[in-house]
Amino acid sequence: MTRIALTLVLALAAPLCALAQYPDRPIKLIVPWPAGGDTDNIFRPFAPLLQKQLGQPVVIANVAGASGTRGAKEAKEAPADGYTLYAVHDYIHSTYYTGIADVQYTDFEPICLIASTPSVLTASPKTPWKDWQGLLADAKARPGQITVGATLGSTSHFFPALIEKAAGIKFKYVSYEGLAPRMNAILGGHVDLTDANLTQKAKVEAGELKFIAIATEKRHPEMPNVPTLKELGVNVVYDVNRGLMVPKGTPAAVIARLEAACGAAAREPAFAEAMRKQGTDVRFMDRATYAAWLRQNDELTRNLARDLGLLKR
Amino acid sequence: MFELLLDALQGMFAPKYLVPLAAGTLAGIVGGALPGVTITMTIIVVLPFTFGLDPLQGLAAMVGVYVGGSAGGLVTAILLGIPGTPSAIATTFDGHALARKGEPGRALWLGIWASFLGGLLGAVFLVGATGPLARFALQFGPWEFFSLFVLALSMVAGLVEASILKGLVAGMLGLVVTVIGNDPVMGQERLTFGIAFLRGGIDFLPVLIGVFAFSQVMQEVERMGGPAQAAARAQRALALAVSHAKVIWEIVSRPVRLVWFSFIGVLIGVLPAIGGSAASMFAWDQAKRLSRHPERFGTGTPEGIVASESANSANVGGSLVTIMAFGIPGDAVTAVMLGALTIHGIQSGPLFIAQNAALAYGIFAAYILAHPLMVAMLALGARAMLRVVSVPRAVLFPAVLVLCTVGAYALNNTMANVYVLLVFGVAGYAMVKAGFPLAPFILGVILGDQIEINLVRAIMTDANPWLFVTRPISGLLLAAALASFAAALWQHRRVQARAARAADF
Amino acid sequence: MLSKDGWAGLVVAATSLVFFALTLGLKQNPLVPIGPGFYPRIVLGLTAALGLALALADALRARRRTAAETPEPRAANYLAVGLQFALFGAYAGLMPLLGFRLATFAYVAAANALLDPPRGARGLARAALVGFATAAAAWLVFERYLLVLLPRGSWTGF
Known part of the structure; x- marks a missing residue:
């Protein structure tokens, strides 16, 4: 009995005695989307690999809500001690410029970029079109009547909006936040089109869904029979990129430790294998490259938002 | 299908799953047996534990709670005449009467078997119907979902015993809660009164936990210091031995x-x-009508x-069908289960069974296995269960509230x-004190965002509002909502008229 | 005179009307055909109407009601309830400052002492033990075993 009590006291007091050798306790990784979403699916296999490098548990905390901005705010306000990481993707730029959130990428210190998921324009099985030409002709004949399921103001809205602009057509947007509700709607034929990715490959092969075109530079090795938008004459290349950030003010030593761990984890073959299942390409950038890329991407998103008439700042 | 089920059943025997399932079943039985602790409360307390488990482990524990809880309620209902959970109320009518006639063993085991x-008949339905119903659910567009939610709300508001008007007000207040925060389409801030943490909206789970946990705990606190009723009687020695073959026959x-x-249980x-x-x-009432000796009902x-307990147990299977095929929680218990699924990244809905076959069949297996576990536990510990009733409340309540806090916090990892x-603990307690039913309120909070988003989606897809009525499934659902509402009004009028007549004499 | 129901109805109606007024200031987004205030206004309007109906029904019933119809049941211990709510409020408020472990220890010990007032040193020791055991068990199970991270205190870092 005394021994149990003593163990309990020690267990409770231990973190007080252990002096700072980062990391000395579990690390929280904020994913600003619900579990089971794309971002979650990408960071869930990444967390144990990062954990192996850091020697402390990396625990995913889904802080979902308000188009991912609730988690962003939570991460921004967390203590800058390296015990709170933030899983981010391109929405951080678009939600800022479309006026949905006050948080922007400059509120954080970038650590690394790890993955890039190409967008695929996907159609419901109940639509009559066989390919892009069919869709294009129909869209020209019925402007503003083909429905697209999208998270408004986020990447799944930007992608079809870019196609609209490049092809000179007009869609009608219906709000479906998250990939899973969009899939229910598109399989049931309640919307015609949506932005999906290669994770839906199995459904396409089973004939339950149609991939119209992929938004990569070249055809993707996973689905070589799906044409790129570029070769169809629609100049749109679009993907969603995911990386890690920490709150501004995190000590340089901690950032360096995290950057090294992230680099090693991203190079693991296990990560590549997990990403292949997510229809995602591993795309690693170190801190400096990522920071430069973020600046460039921010400018790009701002211009996009302005061109699409969504700019609020 | 049967191969999948057999595999899943085999898998469930692995200690990794059997332990949480058994622990959940035990927790359910104890929680169900404790008067004043409902199944909802038990599942709320179990919720934080499931965050750290793998999804099937967590769900096995929750299914165990659900099955164990529905059965646990009958122990106190029959032996003490106090329904451990509301679902055991009908069991007290004949169960306790039979126990008092000197056959407590027979009464108890009739209930358990x-x-x-x-429950097993419910399982047949669960395994057989979930798939086809899920395929049917794929036909549901925003119009159908909207109408389905309206039907659910109107049914639950009409079912309350007090007054339909108060039931409706409670349901509407639930919807008002979901309006606060931001709009679910563009995330635009509304009605936040400048309070920062409201900007993300209010999650339904903390509301549900707060309303149920605090209203129950505080109602008990209110009575503390008074005479302890159940505990004293529980100590009485009872002869529970009985011939199982005879009872089963x-x-x-x-x-x-x-x-x-x-079937009634499953359907409801x-x-x-x-x-x-x-x-x-309802099943008890049906049994009375079908019987050649309706006058014997209520006397043991x-x-x-049998009617009350078989329906109550099969009802669990039916509720599981609804969350697995439609992704809609049928009640507070399944709402918590749905929350647990979401935490683990599993989106329940029409695609659930196709995309997560292993998990879906795992849930079926857990549901089936929970039944023999429940019987075994009750066989070993029905008497001990009565002693549990006398756990010191001063230890139990703070611990329960701490678990609720962990559950609420860990949901989104935020103090908000x-x-x-x-806040909703206070609100829930106030509502109970003012005589407003909690069930419609909670359902309003659970469904509010979905009602709004489906309404907006429907209008965004096609501006024609008549589609809600002219689309066949949606129209039928709305008609059913009207009909159930009219039936509830008629029923209340009849009850009131009877009460008035009784008062005249 | 109105009863509890009537007043509740009036409060519900008044609150929903205030909320209703607040939704009028919401701006519509060009992407969505109906604004963010559309659905709230339906809900709040209906709620207000139902609240008024509740008050009205109660007022009509009041005429028929005879005095002293509902005797108050055994006096409830509202002081204890109030204290428990206040204590939980303090718990929630202090948790981000003290951290989960310290706050839980203090809360459970205090709640236990309030629910079952300790007599003498033994009673106090019991309350402290219950508090310590609950806090330690919760922390070990959740943070250490299940890896559900719990809040740390900004004052204590613990």
């Missing part, structure tokens, strides 16, 4: 009725928002116990949820 058999010798009562379970108490009450007839928990 009826619960077991009803008593139940299965009338197979048609058993199937019919279980499938309908969103109507819980076990309605199922057992075995049929009354804990504040929501407190």
Whole structure:
């Protein structure tokens, strides 16, 4: 009995005695989307690999809500001690410029970029079109009547909006936040089109869904029979990129430790294998490259938002 | 399909799953047996533990709680005459009467075996119907979902015993809660009164936990210092030995009725928002009507116990069908289960069974296995269960509230949820004191965002508002909502008229 | 005179009307055909109407009601309830400052002492033990075993 009590006291007091050798306790990784979403699916296999490098548990905390901005705010306000990481993707730029959130990428210190998921324009099985030409002709004949399921103001809205602009057509947007509700709607034929990715490959092969075109530079090795938008004459290349950030003010030593761990984890073959299942390409950038890329991407998103008439700042 | 089920059943025997399942079943039985602790409360307390487990482990534990809880309620209902959970109310009518007539063992085991058999019949339905219903659910567009939610709300508001008006107000207040924060389409801030943490909106789980946990705990606190009723009586020695073969034969010798009562349970379970108490009450009423000796009901007839318990137990299977095929929680218990699924990244809905076959069949297996576990535990510990009733409240309540806090916090890893928990704890207690039913309120909070988003989606897809009526499924659902509302009004009028007549004499 | 129901109805109606007024200031987004205030206004309007109906029904019933119809049941211990709510409020408020472990220890010990007032040193020791055991068990199970991270205190870092 005394021994149990003593163990309990020690267990409770231990973190007080252990002096700072980062990391000395579990690390929280904020994913600003619900579990089971794309971002979650990408960071869930990444967390144990990062954990192996850091020697402390990396625990995913889904802080979902308000188009991912609730988690962003939570991460921004967390203590800058390296015990709170933030899983981010391109929405951080678009939600800022479309006026949905006050948080922007400059509120954080970038650590690394790890993955890039190409967008695929996907159609419901109940639509009559066989390919892009069919869709294009129909869209020209019925402007503003083909429905697209999208998270408004986020990447799944930007992608079809870019196609609209490049092809000179007009869609009608219906709000479906998250990939899973969009899939229910598109399989049931309640919307015609949506932005999906290669994770839906199995459904396409089973004939339950149609991939119209992929938004990569070249055809993707996973689905070589799906044409790129570029070769169809629609100049749109679009993907969603995911990386890690920490709150501004995190000590340089901690950032360096995290950057090294992230680099090693991203190079693991296990990560590549997990990403292949997510229809995602591993795309690693170190801190400096990522920071430069973020600046460039921010400018790009701002211009996009302005061109699409969504700019609020 | 059967291969999948067999595999899943085999998998469930691995200690990794068997332990959480057994622990959940035990927790359910104890929670169900404790008067003042409902299944909802038990599942709320179990919720934080499931965050750290793998999804199937967590769900096995929760299914165990659900099955164990529906059965646990009958122990106190029969032996003490106090329903451990609301769903055991109908069991007290005949169960306690029979126990007092000197046959507590027979009464108890009639209840347990009826619960077991009803549950297994529910399982047949669960395994057989989830797939086809899920395919049917794929046809549901925003119009159909909107109408389905309206039907659920109107049914639950009409079912309250007090006054329909108060039921409706409670349901609407639930919807008002979901309006606060931001709009679910563009995330635009609304009605936040400048409070920062409201900007993300209010999650339904902290509200549900707060409303249920605090209203129950505080109602008990209110009475503390008064005479302890149940605990004293529990110590009385009871002879529970009984011939199981005879009891089982008593139940299965009338197979048609058993199937019919279980079917009622399943059906009421499938309908969103109507819980076990309605199922057992309705089945008991049916049994009385079908019987050649309706006058024996309420005096300890075995049929009354069988009807109530088989329906109550089968009801659990029905509720599981609804969350697995439609992704809609039928009641507070399944709402918490849905929350647990979401935490683990599993989106319940029409695609659930196809995309997560292993998990879906794992849930079926857990549901089936929980029944023998429940019987074994009750066989070993029915008497001990009565002693549990006397756990010191001063230890139990703070611990329960700490677990609620952990559950609310860990949901989104934010303190905001804990504040929501407190605010709605106070609100829930105030509502109970003012005589407003909690069930419609909670359902309003659970469905509010979905009602709005489906309404907006429908209008964004096609501006024609008549589609809600002209699309066949949607139109039927709305008609059913109207009909159920009219039926509730008529029923209340009749009850009131009867009360008035009684008062005149 | 109105009863509890009537007043509740009036409060519900008044609150929903205030909320209703607040939704009028919401701006519509060009992407969505109906604004963010559309659905709230339906809900709040209906709620207000139902609240008024509740008050009205109560007022009509009041005429028929005879005095002293509902005797108050056994006096409830509202002081204890109030204290428990206040204590939980303090718990929620202090948790981000003290951290989960310290706050839980203090809360459970205090709640236990309030629910079952300790007599003498033994009673106090019991309350402290219950508090310590609950806090330690919760922390070990959740943070250490299940890896559910719990809040740390900004004052204590613990």
